[in-house]
Amino acid sequence: MIELVNVNKSYSGIVKAVDDLTLTVPEGQIVGFLGPNGAGKTTTIKIITGVLTPDSGSITINGIDIRERPLDAKRQFGYVPDNPDMFLRLKGMEYLNFMADMYNVESSLRMRRIQELSESFEMEAALNDQIQSYSHGMRQKIVIMGVLIHDPSVWILDEPMTGLDPKSSFTLKEMMKNHAAAGKTVFFSTHVLEVAEKLCDKVAIINKGKLMFYGTMDEIREHFRSNESLEKIFLELTENE
Amino acid sequence: MNRYIILTRIMLKNLNLLNLRPVKSGKSNIKRILITLLIFAAFLPMMLGIGNLAMSGYHVLSEIRQEGMILGIGFSLSSLAVFFFGIFYVMSFFYYSRDIESLLPLPLKPSEILLAKFTVTLFYEYLTEAIFLAPILTGFGIASKAGPVYYLYSILLFIALPILPLIYASVISMSVMGFTGLAKNKDRFRIVGGIAAMILAVAINTYITKLGSSSMSARELQELLEQGNNSYVKTMSGIFFSNRFAVMALLNSEALKGFVNLILFVLICILFIMLFISLGESIYFKGVAGMSEASAKRRMFSEMELERSSKQKPTLSAYTIKELKLLFRTPAYFMNCILMNFLYPVFIMLPLLIQPDEMKELQTLGTYIEDGRGSAVVLAAAFGISAFITSTNGIAASAISREGSNIFTCKYLPVSYKTQIMAKALSGISMGVVGTLSMLLAAAAFLPVPAYLLLLSAAAGSFGIVFSSFAGILIDLSFPKLIWDNEQKAVKQNFNVVLNMLISILIPGIPIFISIALRFTVWMTFLAIALIFGILDLLLYSILSTAGVRLFERIDA
Numbered sequence: 001m002i003e004l005v006n007v008n009k010s011y012s013g014i015v016k017a018v019d020d021l022t023l024t025v026p027e028g029q030i031v032g033f034l035g036p037n038g039a040g041k042t043t044t045i046k047i048i049t050g051v052l053t054p055d056s057g058s059i060t061i062n063g064i065d066i067r068e069r070p071l072d073a074k075r076q077f078g079y080v081p082d083n084p085d086m087f088l089r090l091k092g093m094e095y096l097n098f099m100a101d102m103y104n105v106e107s108s109l110r111m112r113r114i115q116e117l118s119e120s121f122e123m124e125a126a127l128n129d130q131i132q133s134y135s136h137g138m139r140q141k142i143v144i145m146g147v148l149i150h151d152p153s154v155w156i157l158d159e160p161m162t163g164l165d166p167k168s169s170f171t172l173k174e175m176m177k178n179h180a181a182a183g184k185t186v187f188f189s190t191h192v193l194e195v196a197e198k199l200c201d202k203v204a205i206i207n208k209g210k211l212m213f214y215g216t217m218d219e220i221r222e223h224f225r226s227n228e229s230l231e232k233i234f235l236e237l238t239e240n241e
Numbered sequence: 242m243n244r245y246i247i248l249t250r251i252m253l254k255n256l257n258l259l260n261l262r263p264v265k266s267g268k269s270n271i272k273r274i275l276i277t278l279l280i281f282a283a284f285l286p287m288m289l290g291i292g293n294l295a296m297s298g299y300h301v302l303s304e305i306r307q308e309g310m311i312l313g314i315g316f317s318l319s320s321l322a323v324f325f326f327g328i329f330y331v332m333s334f335f336y337y338s339r340d341i342e343s344l345l346p347l348p349l350k351p352s353e354i355l356l357a358k359f360t361v362t363l364f365y366e367y368l369t370e371a372i373f374l375a376p377i378l379t380g381f382g383i384a385s386k387a388g389p390v391y392y393l394y395s396i397l398l399f400i401a402l403p404i405l406p407l408i409y410a411s412v413i414s415m416s417v418m419g420f421t422g423l424a425k426n427k428d429r430f431r432i433v434g435g436i437a438a439m440i441l442a443v444a445i446n447t448y449i450t451k452l453g454s455s456s457m458s459a460r461e462l463q464e465l466l467e468q469g470n471n472s473y474v475k476t477m478s479g480i481f482f483s484n485r486f487a488v489m490a491l492l493n494s495e496a497l498k499g500f501v502n503l504i505l506f507v508l509i510c511i512l513f514i515m516l517f518i519s520l521g522e523s524i525y526f527k528g529v530a531g532m533s534e535a536s537a538k539r540r541m542f543s544e545m546e547l548e549r550s551s552k553q554k555p556t557l558s559a560y561t562i563k564e565l566k567l568l569f570r571t572p573a574y575f576m577n578c579i580l581m582n583f584l585y586p587v588f589i590m591l592p593l594l595i596q597p598d599e600m601k602e603l604q605t606l607g608t609y610i611e612d613g614r615g616s617a618v619v620l621a622a623a624f625g626i627s628a629f630i631t632s633t634n635g636i637a638a639s640a641i642s643r644e645g646s647n648i649f650t651c652k653y654l655p656v657s658y659k660t661q662i663m664a665k666a667l668s669g670i671s672m673g674v675v676g677t678l679s680m681l682l683a684a685a686a687f688l689p690v691p692a693y694l695l696l697l698s699a700a701a702g703s704f705g706i707v708f709s710s711f712a713g714i715l716i717d718l719s720f721p722k723l724i725w726d727n728e729q730k731a732v733k734q735n736f737n738v739v740l741n742m743l744i745s746i747l748i749p750g751i752p753i754f755i756s757i758a759l760r761f762t763v764w765m766t767f768l769a770i771a772l773i774f775g776i777l778d779l780l781l782y783s784i785l786s787t788a789g790v791r792l793f794e795r796i797d798a
């Protein structure tokens with residue numbers, strides 16, 4: 001579970017990137033995070049993961065406050081950042097083991113997971129090479145694998161599907177469903193409304209740092225009294241006044 | 242031409258040469274400006290000293306009418322420095338720089354990119370020159386009561402002087418890098434290429450200095466000097482041959498002869514630039530294309546490999562190993578932070594092998610060491626050198642800066658900042674140990690140093706290594722340089738490294754000075770070092786675990 005209460009964040013005191021955001025991502029559900037470019041999705045996610053400090057407000061993950069007990073809170077989640085270009089000079093295998101060491105994953109367990117994950121993402125032949133030699137999608141995959149290797153209960157993914165091929169994208173979506181079905185938490189941002197519509201139990205729509213709407217797909221339709229597609233509703237909601 | 246100017250302007254803007262331009266608005270910029278001023282202040286005594294030396298040198302040499310020597314030596318040494326630094330700069334700006342990737346698709350001629358990059362590199366060389374050549378020119382001008390034309394010429398020559406040596410450095414680097422296009426493992430080849438260029442530079446350097454010293458016997462030199470009339474300047478030759486025109490221009494700044502020499506100098510520069518452009522047009526892109534390619538085998542891992550690499554490691558050691566892996570595998574980091582630690586023996590042995598006479602003098606040094614006082618000095622020196630070597634590798638002082646835009650990864654990993662700081666410090670310490678050990682072993686091979694003294698030196702050195710690493714990372718935590726577009730900038734153009742070097746000379750210098758001044762014995766020297774730096778290291782450790790952690794928390798990702 002992720003809880004944000006009255007979170008504010010502005011960059012250099014001018015651009016208000018997150019504006020009094022209150023949001024609860026419950027267990028056992030997949031929550032999609034939507035909003036136009038520059039709406040504040042990445043900023044919100046960075047605040048949740050402790051990468052950025054908010055100006056005010058509180059954030060708890062599985063009930064643990066990220067600012068009071070940062071290490072315990074960080075062990076709860078796995079984070080896929082929006083840009084997978086990191087640790088480029090490590091080999092895929094070394095990166096996975098590095099992540100496993102950071103999260104204290106025991107040897108035999110990580111071995112099994114490396115095998116399973118590299119198989120499902122078809123990365124077996126790449127793990128011996130430096131991440132630098134990977135394509136964008138492969139980098140995305142290795143970062144996702146680095147999260148899954150420590151099997152966190154909360155998944156926080158910033159545009160995870162970008163650059164994935166259909167099969168890997170499908171694999172990831174199945175994994176997200178299974179994870180939520182097992183009573184755990186999935187929170188991810190995306191620009192692909194079809195994915196959100198099909199995959200998410202709930203969607204949160206944010207614009208200019210403000211939460212515009214938060215609810216299930218049914219609630220959204222009811223709210224707007226329409227059978228419109230999510231796309232129409234989204235466009236209307238985020239239209240500039 | 243137009244596109245060249247636009248390109249150069251953009252590159253210079255991106256460069257943030259003095260680290261002064263605010264990257265993000267906020268209070269940290271005041272710190273940034275302060276630290277820049279501090280470093281200039283640190284160089285000021287040196288610049289004043291050089292200027293003073295030039296002035297007194299003028300008064301002595303003008304007696305025998307050889308005052309041109311001052312300028313001649315100034316220009317020669319500056320050219321040499323420009324050339325030597327140029328090799329590094331060219332490698333980083335022409336090749337390692339990330340903007341290359343975005344420039345290649347643009348409809349630009351290789352020469353346009355090359356010339357823009359050359360100009361940007363020149364600006365860096367002006368910084369080098371400012372510290373060394375500017376005081377000499379000014380000192381000479383004041384001493385000779387020169388008129389405004391002298392200063393005008395000085396400025397022109399200051400601007401034009403680095404062109405020739407930098408072209409040499411560029412051509413050498415470009416030739417070496419031209420082959421990388423052929424290599425399979427580009428990273429490794431780039432490292433080897435870097436080493437080759439560096440060794441070439443050292444070899445040329447020794448060759449030049451040897452020419453200067455041996456081509457003329459002492460008697461010949463004396464005769465030459467007795468001729469007066471700045472006869473020395475006329476003998477200036479070698480690869481920086483055009484420098485004599487520069488000197489003549491300044492010596493005769495009030496006469497037409499000076500103007501003619503100035504024009505000659507400028508013409509030579511222009512000629513070389515044109516040659517450089519036409520050469521660069523054909524070889525530059527050969528090395529640049531595919532700079533970002535990495536080798537890939539795409540080979541399945543075996544069960545055994547999986548098992549071996551999947552051994553669980555404690556967080557601290559896993560993190561330290563990651564740091565070291567990145568240092569060894571990133572060409573820019575390898576060149577600047579790692580390589581030197583292994584090369585010290587070479588640098589010690591090379592001159593000795595070239596000049597065997599000096600071996601004999603070393604033997605006399607040996608008897609000096611066996612005497613108790615001598616060994617105290619050796620111990621103190623070994624301690625000072627260990628701290629200095631550790632600071633020159635720059636690993637600790639750039640540990641945060643090297644993260645660059647990936648600094649955010651440090652923030653979400655469930656690893657305490659203290660552990661991360663210590664892992665980064667440990668990577669610096671371990672390479673400091675390598676550098677110090679290789680230095681001690683090389684010394685032991687040539688000097689009759691008793692074993693106990695070696696051990697004692699290693700023990701004292703460890704205090705210096707830890708001190709320098711802790712101080713370095715504390716500096717980098719305070720002023721991290723996270724915004725860079727090529728890795729070289731994180732380590733080479735990082736003032737934190739320079740600052741740490743200054744600190745690592747000054748503070749360890751105190752006990753060295755005391756123990757020599759007070760005529761301490763070996764053991765007293767060792768005790769003094771162990772006591773003072775034991776306490777200092779502990780103090781730094783506790784600062785890092787409290788204030789250091791807070792600084793890390795506050796770094797904006």
Ligand SMILES: Nc1ncnc2c1ncn2[C@@H]1O[C@H](COP(=O)(O)OP(=O)(O)OP(=O)(O)O)[C@@H](O)[C@H]1O
Nearest residue numbers: 011015016017035036037038039040041042043044
């Ligand atoms: N490092 C930064 N410094 C200053 N302002 C920033 C920074 N990062 C983001 N912003 C600003 O904060 C606002 C929100 O940006 P954010 O990256 O959170 O948007 P986003 O919803 O993730 O957009 P996208 O869909 O394009 O990824 C934007 O106005 C952006 O300009």
Ligand SMILES: [Mg+2]
Nearest residue numbers: 041042043082
């Ligand atoms: Mg984003």
